[in-house]
Amino acid sequence: MSRLFVYLIPVFVIAVFMVMAHFERRVAHDPTHRGFFDRNGTVLGIAFIALVAFWTLFLVVLPYLYMVQESFHPKLVAAERGGPKDILTLEQYRSFFIQPTDGEVNTTHLWAFFFSLAASAAVTVLNFAICYPLAYYMAQAGSVQKVRLLMLALIVPYWVNEILRAFSLRLLLASKGLINQVLMGLGLTDAPVDFLGNNVGLYVGLSYAYLLVMMFPLYNAVESLDKNQIEAARDLGAPWWRIHKDVVIPYAKPGIASGCTMVFMLSAGSLAAPQFLGGPKTLWFTSIVYDFFFQAFNWPRGAAYAFLLLAGCIALVMLMLRVFKVSLGETIR
Amino acid sequence: MSADVELDRVTVRFGQFTAVKEASLKIAGGEFFSFLGPSGCGKTTILRTVSGFLDPSEGAVRIAGKDMIGIGANKRPTALIFQNLALFPLMTVAENITYGLRVRGMNKADRRKRADELLHLIALPGQGDKLVSELSGGQKQRVAIARALAVEPQVLLLDEPLSALDLKLRQHMRNELRAIQQRVGITFIYITHDQGEALTMSDRIAVMNNGVIEQVGDGKAVYDEPRTSFVASFVGENNPFAGRVAKADRTGAVVETPFGLLRGRNPNGVKEGDKAILFVRPEALRVGEGPKDATVTSTVLNVAFEGNASHIFLKGADKKDITLTVGRLERVEIPEQGSTASVTYNPDLGLVLPEGKLARE
Numbered sequence: 001m002s003r004l005f006v007y008l009i010p011v012f013v014i015a016v017f018m019v020m021a022h023f024e025r026r027v028a029h030d031p032t033h034r035g036f037f038d039r040n041g042t043v044l045g046i047a048f049i050a051l052v053a054f055w056t057l058f059l060v061v062l063p064y065l066y067m068v069q070e071s072f073h074p075k076l077v078a079a080e081r082g083g084p085k086d087i088l089t090l091e092q093y094r095s096f097f098i099q100p101t102d103g104e105v106n107t108t109h110l111w112a113f114f115f116s117l118a119a120s121a122a123v124t125v126l127n128f129a130i131c132y133p134l135a136y137y138m139a140q141a142g143s144v145q146k147v148r149l150l151m152l153a154l155i156v157p158y159w160v161n162e163i164l165r166a167f168s169l170r171l172l173l174a175s176k177g178l179i180n181q182v183l184m185g186l187g188l189t190d191a192p193v194d195f196l197g198n199n200v201g202l203y204v205g206l207s208y209a210y211l212l213v214m215m216f217p218l219y220n221a222v223e224s225l226d227k228n229q230i231e232a233a234r235d236l237g238a239p240w241w242r243i244h245k246d247v248v249i250p251y252a253k254p255g256i257a258s259g260c261t262m263v264f265m266l267s268a269g270s271l272a273a274p275q276f277l278g279g280p281k282t283l284w285f286t287s288i289v290y291d292f293f294f295q296a297f298n299w300p301r302g303a304a305y306a307f308l309l310l311a312g313c314i315a316l317v318m319l320m321l322r323v324f325k326v327s328l329g330e331t332i333r
Numbered sequence: 334m335s336a337d338v339e340l341d342r343v344t345v346r347f348g349q350f351t352a353v354k355e356a357s358l359k360i361a362g363g364e365f366f367s368f369l370g371p372s373g374c375g376k377t378t379i380l381r382t383v384s385g386f387l388d389p390s391e392g393a394v395r396i397a398g399k400d401m402i403g404i405g406a407n408k409r410p411t412a413l414i415f416q417n418l419a420l421f422p423l424m425t426v427a428e429n430i431t432y433g434l435r436v437r438g439m440n441k442a443d444r445r446k447r448a449d450e451l452l453h454l455i456a457l458p459g460q461g462d463k464l465v466s467e468l469s470g471g472q473k474q475r476v477a478i479a480r481a482l483a484v485e486p487q488v489l490l491l492d493e494p495l496s497a498l499d500l501k502l503r504q505h506m507r508n509e510l511r512a513i514q515q516r517v518g519i520t521f522i523y524i525t526h527d528q529g530e531a532l533t534m535s536d537r538i539a540v541m542n543n544g545v546i547e548q549v550g551d552g553k554a555v556y557d558e559p560r561t562s563f564v565a566s567f568v569g570e571n572n573p574f575a576g577r578v579a580k581a582d583r584t585g586a587v588v589e590t591p592f593g594l595l596r597g598r599n600p601n602g603v604k605e606g607d608k609a610i611l612f613v614r615p616e617a618l619r620v621g622e623g624p625k626d627a628t629v630t631s632t633v634l635n636v637a638f639e640g641n642a643s644h645i646f647l648k649g650a651d652k653k654d655i656t657l658t659v660g661r662l663e664r665v666e667i668p669e670q671g672s673t674a675s676v677t678y679n680p681d682l683g684l685v686l687p688e689g690k691l692a693r694e
Contacts (some may be wrong), residue, residue, distance in 0.1 A: 228419035231386060234406045235413045236433035236484055246432070250423050 003192050013061065014053045018234060021049060035191055055261035071303035092304035109288060109305075116274075116285035122265035123206045124260050127214040130207065131259070135218035136248065140227065152217060157208075166205055175200045194279075201277035205216070214259040214267060221255020222248060254330035261317050268313050285309055334521040335362040336384060336397035336410060336487035343392035345378050352378040354544045355392070360522065360537075365514050367523040367531040369555075370541035370656060371567070371692065373600075376524045377492060379541075383522060385409045387607075391548060399587050412481035413490045418473055418496065420465045426453070426476055427461030428562045433484035451479040454513070471502045478513060489522045495530060510616025528568050532556065542690070558600065562689035564587050566614045572618070572655050574611040580604050585622075586685040591650040595624040608688040613678050615644070615658040620665050621663060623677025630675040631655060633668045643667060647676065 021036040037045040071089050080086065091100065096113075101107050128261045132156075136148045157165070172178050173195035180192040196200055225248060249256070274284035291307065292302030321328060338360040345353040353375040357690045360366045362626045363489070368376040381387040385406035394401045402408060414432075414693040420429050428435075434444050445461075447449055452458050455475035465473060474494060481489055491510075493504045511534045514521045525531050531538045532552040539549045548555060559565035566573060574590040586599040597611045622628055631647040634654060645667065647655040657676055660666055668674035 044490070225420060226417070227417045228417055229421065232413070232415060232419040233432070233436075235384060235386075235411075236436060236480070237407045238432075238436045239407065242436055261692070315354060 009065065010053070010057055013057050014049065017049045017053045017056075019044070028195065046316055067303045070300050071302050071307055075300050093308065094306060095301060096308055105126045108283065112283040112285045112288055113308070113312065116268055119202065119284075120177065120206075120264050120313075121316070123203055123210070123267045124214075124264045125209045126144060126203060127210060127263050128218075128256065128260060130255075131211065131218050133216040135215060135222050136244075139219050139223035140225070140230065155314065156210060158212060159282075160246075162209065163276070164270050166209070166273055169201055169208075169277060170196065171207050173204070175238065178198070196277065197279040197281070199279050199282055200284065202274055202279070204274040205277040206270060209270065210263045210266050213262045217255040217262070219257035221258075223254035225251050253324065253326055257321060257324065257326040258331040260320070264317065265313055294332045336522060336523065337362045337364075337642055338405045338488055339393075339395040340379070340383075340400075341393040341395065343379070343382060343389045345375070345382060345387060346390045352544055353389075355593045356546050357392075358546065358549055358552060359538060360520060360614055362516050362520055365521045365523065365534055365536045367524055367525060367535040367538045368566070369483065369528055369531040369538050371526055373458070374541040375544040376526075376541050377598055378650075380413070380490050380492055380522065380524050384411050385415045397689055402404055410487040412484055412486035412488075414477050414481050414492065414494045416492045416494065416543060418477040418494065420473060420477055420480070422537055423464055424465070425461065426457070426465060426468070429465060430461070430479045430483050431479065437484070446486075447483060451483055454482070455566060456693070461597050470498050471506065474498065474506060475509075478510075481515060481544075482513075486519065488522060489514075491521065491523045491525075493525055495525075496527075501650075503530075510534060514586075521593050532568075542566060542567070542692075559612075559684070559686070560601065561612050562612075562686050565610075565684065565686055567692035571612045571658060572615065572649070572660075574608065574613070574650070575688065577610075578603050578605050578607045578609045578685070581607075581685075585680065591592075592629045592631070594626050595629070595683065596680040597685040598681060599685050602688055602689055603685055609685050610688055610691075612686065613682065615656040616660075617678045617682035618655075618657040618676045619663075619678070620645070620657070620659070620676055622675050624680070627680045627683065628675050628677040630653065630673060632672050633670050633672050634668055645674075648675065 017144075040048060070093055072090070073086060074089055074091060076083075076085060090244075094111055097106055098104070098242075112177065122191070130233050134150070138150055142150065163295075171176075174180070174191040177193060177195075179195070180189075183189045183193065194260055229247050229251070233247045234240075238246065269286060271284075271286045271290060275287060278284055285305070286309070289305045292298045292305060296302075321331070340358050341354050342535060343353055344351065345440075349612065354534055356375075356379060356386065357684070368379060370376050382389050383396075383401075385401065385404060385408070385553060396410060404412075410607070421432065422690050424432065427445070430451050431444040431448050434447060438651045439447070448461050449458070452461055455478060457472060457475060457479075460468070460472075465476065468476065468569045478492065495506050495510075498506060510521075510523075514534075519661065523531070532555075536553060536557050536686060537549060537551050540547045540555060547561050548559065550558070555564060555568050559568060562573070565571050573594055574592060576588045576590040579589045580586045580593055581599055581603055583602070584599065584667070586603050586609065587596045589593045590611065595611050603609045629647070633645060633649050635646040637644040638648070641661050643656040643659045643661070645659065647657065649655040655676070659667065
């Protein structure tokens with residue numbers, strides 16, 4: 001049954017693309033506009049469609065579909081696959097809420113799930129707080145040379161690979177690290193502060209990792225704002241914070257939404273930074289997913305958990321877009 | 334309430350470049366005052382120093398006698414209307430108009446009332462809930478005026494606000510602006526490169542060139558009694574005849590031009606041997622022979638009919654045509670293209686000024 005479904009997908013995808021190619025000419029308002037096949041010829045046209053369709057199919061659609069169907073199966077050894085035990089089941093999803101072993105509520109995983117989402121939201125807010133003033137300065141206030149220098153200073157650190165960045169942060173924040181030594185040397189604290197155990201390292205590392213992802217949408221959004229709008233608000237008596245609240249932020253809202261969405265999604269799905277920089281008691285949800293795939297070899301449960309994470313993220317993002325009255329279309333402008 | 338504005342030796346430099354050089358003048362309260370000049374002459378810079386977006390490098394700006402240096406744009410009793418209007422696109426018309434009041438903490442009901450009053454003033458009643466993008470160019474223009482007037486400024490600054498409108502609307506808005514100014518009675522400072530706008534609306538005009546105020550006066554003075562060659566050539570059409578002064582006294586001067594000796598008044602007192610330019614307006618010239626020192630003879634290049642008037646172009650010196658305007662109802666024989674014609678003028682309407690830079694065509 002599910003196999004037939006898999007075979008039908010290519011046919012379906014190609015059909016969709018053919019229809020899109022057919023209607024493409026109607027979208028263009030120019031009456032002399034020629035259709036897709038008129039422009040490219042039948043052979044090339046079909047070749048283009050087939051190539052794009054297979055790209056979409058093999059790199060986008062099929063892998064996810066495979067994971068979806070995997071998540072609805074029990075964990076089986078290879079010999080039992082396709083046998084009588086291979087049934088469609090919700091047990092992998094259920095196991096997220098209720099432990100399959102003892103029937104207790106699965107507090108560990110539920111906590112990891114909500115902690116990951118909440119921490120990612122915190123990282124998003126932190127990143128916005130750092131990037132907004134920078135983006136505003138670069139887009140509206142700074143001189144060309146200073147902006148270039150700043151841009152370089154923002155980009156160059158990204159040449160350093162993630163592992164190196166994570167571990168050097170660890171060294172800085174460790175209990176005998178530079179920051180603690182300075183703090184104790186200044187007499188600000190007697191005992192070293194446990195930055196890593198308190199997840200300070202995690203927040204710093206994640207914020208740093210996705211700084212540019214926030215920076216560029218914000219910069220683009222603020223940059224296209226007419227300077228006269230800012231001056232008009234000032235001329236009408238607005239203090240600086242009102243100018244931002246009433247003029248700049250509403251204008252840049254799609255860019256802010258886009259940057260926040262990306263930072264949030266990437267943080268919630270990140271693996272390296274939480275593992276290297278998280279405290280010993282911190283369990284990031286992606287680590288659980290990773291362990292199911294590579295430690296427990298329980299692909300169905302790993303897949304189910306990954307989709308739960310995806311669903312949770314999407315739900316939260318949609319909710320936030322709703323709260324801040326941004327349409328999804330605006331964020332990808 | 335209106336306030337007078339005083340510029341006291343205001344100089345503005347951007348690096349090496351001097352945008353405004355020692356501008357000094359006093360604008361009376363309730364006056365409609367225009368700065369007129371070609372683009373890049375420094376008029377917008379002056380406007381920005383009055384509004385508070387720029388501090389002068391030297392000199393002082395005083396509004397109602399109070400020194401404005403160090404007082405930000407949001408604290409000055411001025412309101413600025415931008416060239417591109419800079420209405421807030423995400424706010425409704427009423428929100429735009431009352432933004433300045435909201436910033437000042439006025440409550441919603443009072444704002445609504447004020448918005449309605451202002452919408453009446455600009456003849457857009459009941460349009461407060463529209464978005465700015467739903468308005469036409471002229472309507473946007475009026476919303477921008479209302480937004481600036483809402484904060485009850487003592488001085489309204491206008492930075493070429495009509496330049497984006499089409500010709501008919503522009504002429505209509507000229508009258509409307511003048512009417513609004515007379516109704517609200519506050520000082521208007523108007524920036525324009527369009528001499529027609531400046532002449533029709535202003536009480537007084539400052540003509541600027543290269544960062545320097547060349548002349549200040551009412552429209553008639555600037556048009557009839559220009560004091561420099563630049564003003565004579567920039568304000569209205571003018572025919573320049575350059576040469577050396579052959580004879581000069583208090584009442585008049587004779588200039589040795591490529592068309593012979595020509596006479597005009599001598600208000601600036603040019604002296605014999607000075608380089609000078611004689612200016613004669615196109616409407617001061619007429620076809621025919623006159624006194625020898627007020628007659629120019631040349632080839633007719635072209636005749637253009639423009640409805641209420643005809644323009645005759647004669648071959649001039651330095652590839653510059655001599656223009657002559659003949660009213661529709663004047664009974665003159667218009668010379669044919671290619672023929673040689675003489676034109677003459679009343680020497681009292683010719684003006685001899687010291688040589689100086691002319692406005693670019």
